[in-house]
Amino acid sequence: MSEEDDAVEAARKIFAGPISFLKSAPGLAFLPDPVAPEIAFAGRSNVGKSSLLNALTGRNALARTSNTPGRTQELNFFDVGAGAPPRLRLVDMPGYGFAKAPPAMVKKWRFLVNDYLRGRQVLKRALVLIDARHGIKPVDTDMLDMLDKAAVSYHLVLTKADKIKPTDLATVTEAVAAEARKRPAAHPHIMATSSETGLGIAELRAAVIAAVS
Numbered sequence: 001m002s003e004e005d006d007a008v009e010a011a012r013k014i015f016a017g018p019i020s021f022l023k024s025a026p027g028l029a030f031l032p033d034p035v036a037p038e039i040a041f042a043g044r045s046n047v048g049k050s051s052l053l054n055a056l057t058g059r060n061a062l063a064r065t066s067n068t069p070g071r072t073q074e075l076n077f078f079d080v081g082a083g084a085p086p087r088l089r090l091v092d093m094p095g096y097g098f099a100k101a102p103p104a105m106v107k108k109w110r111f112l113v114n115d116y117l118r119g120r121q122v123l124k125r126a127l128v129l130i131d132a133r134h135g136i137k138p139v140d141t142d143m144l145d146m147l148d149k150a151a152v153s154y155h156l157v158l159t160k161a162d163k164i165k166p167t168d169l170a171t172v173t174e175a176v177a178a179e180a181r182k183r184p185a186a187h188p189h190i191m192a193t194s195s196e197t198g199l200g201i202a203e204l205r206a207a208v209i210a211a212v213s
Contacts, residue, residue: 004206011205014080014087019057022077022089028115032077034122035085037212040152042113042143043129045095048159051195052129053078053092056205063092073109075116088212091116091123097139117150125211126154127204132161132192135172136179148185155187155207156180162194 025031043049050063062078073094081087093116094109101109117123126147130136136144147154156176161169173190180186191207193200 007206007210008202011209012202014209015057015205017080018082019059019062019078019080021062022079024074024076026074027112028119031075031116031120032089034120036079036087036089036122037124038077038089038091038120038122039208039211040091040093040117040123040126041129042093042126042147042154043095043159044097044131044137044139047095047129047131048195049092049095049129052157052159052193052204053090055193055195055198055201056208057090073105075112088208090208096143097137114146114150117146117152123152125208126152127157127208128154129157129159130176132158132169132172133163135175144179144183144186148183151185153185153187153211156190157200157204158190158192160194161192161199162197 022032023030041049041053053063054060057078057080063076075094076092078090078092079086080090093113096109117126128140128143128147130140144154158169158173158176164172169192173192177188177190180188180190191200191204193204195201
């Protein structure tokens, strides 16, 4: 096998092992002790974040899926690997860009996410999910600005890539890559994924493990 194949297989084995929900944190005082490297998942409401987390971990219901935008309003932590500390933690961040949310909720979201990003030394990488059908929206740009200012390295990951034609996917991928090249904290490689077909999931697993290794 090639080195890339080895990395994919190693990541598959890690994610095939124990994975469990640890806790929800509505504020910084509730964060778990920083004893394991963390990978945070960010994305617009209804971008398919919960579905991608479920596909990544090979679980059907690790993360809740909902058609109601803005359902997740806390930082949700998941332990990957047995033992204490675990091999790594996945952090499901609250979705952003929900139009019907009250201003107070949006303000709370911004404080929670910004404080977490700026102060979490064990945070190794953020994955910012972008709907392949729509590309980068202004609310996504706000999130990227926040990550750049916090100096948190991040990957841009296209979701729902099976919902558009391959030619359109190539166009969107190039446009997102062009945006990534302008940003100091963005990883240049763009990954296209589909929770339904499994496209890009193995590559994403390998990228997650590489980020915490």
